[in-house]
Amino acid sequence: MVEKAQGVRVTSALRAALDVARFEGWIRGFVALESWFRMHPELDVEAAKAMAMDCLETMGRVKDIAEARRAISLLSGQCESPYEALCIALLAHAKMGHSIQQQVWVIPSVRVDVLIDGWLVLEIDGAVKYDGETYGSDTRRVIVEERRREVRLQNAGYTVFRVTSTELFHQPQKFLADLRATWVSGRERGLQQVVRQA
Incomplete structure (x- = not known):
């Protein structure tokens, strides 16, 4: 699909996202497609x-x-950032877990980015959380609140795995290996779906 922008013929955002998938692979294409979807x-x-x-x-x-x-086929509209989309695509590529849910309320007032097999919480931390502007200038407060939230999740029976956007983008294989090790360890210990309280 070709459109005109300020008198110049350009490819539509949707066509561009599909071309990213064709030329750069479905993982990057999925990230672009989720971004397009969020614009609509x-x-x-x-x-x-x-x-x-x-x-x-x-x-x-x-x-x-x-x-x-x-x-x-993977388009869900539940990815709230390009890094969440990248994470979901990497999980699909690695065939990680039997059940992958996004943006799940697991305990009162706590929604997680990704829940794998009902017990493994995956949180994706973007750099903006600690930039001193987006969430306020008191980054210490942000970190303390984040830790309290993590403790609540752990006390409710969830295992929490954190990954930064930088790790996802620059070290995807290491991220997947570390996550898989956590997942396998939890399964060997008999961890299973936690009864949600939300």
Whole structure:
């Protein structure tokens, strides 16, 4: 799909996201597609997927279309940042866990980024949390509140695994290896789904 912006022909954001999947692989394409979807709150997931598939069909026979289809199939609209989208794509690629849920309320007033198999909480920490501006100038307060929240999760029976956006982007294999080790260790200890209190 080609559009005009200030008199110049440009590719639509949706077409660009699908091209990212085709040329850079479905993981990066999924991140781009989730970002496109977040720009369209008027669409539900099924409508967004249909729109993406329609756009794909207008391309005709193009190289690596399967990569774009894979990115479309994962579209959820629940990723609140590009790093959450990257994390979900990496988990799907690694076939990690039997159940992966996003943005889940697990105990009163506590929502987690990702919940794996009902007991492993995955929190993605972006640098903005500690920049002294986004969440206020008192970064110490942010860290203390974050720790209290983590203790509440642990006391409720959850295992908490934290990853930074930098680790996700620059060390995805290390992130997956460390997460898998935590997941395997928990399964060996018999950890299973925690009864949610939210």
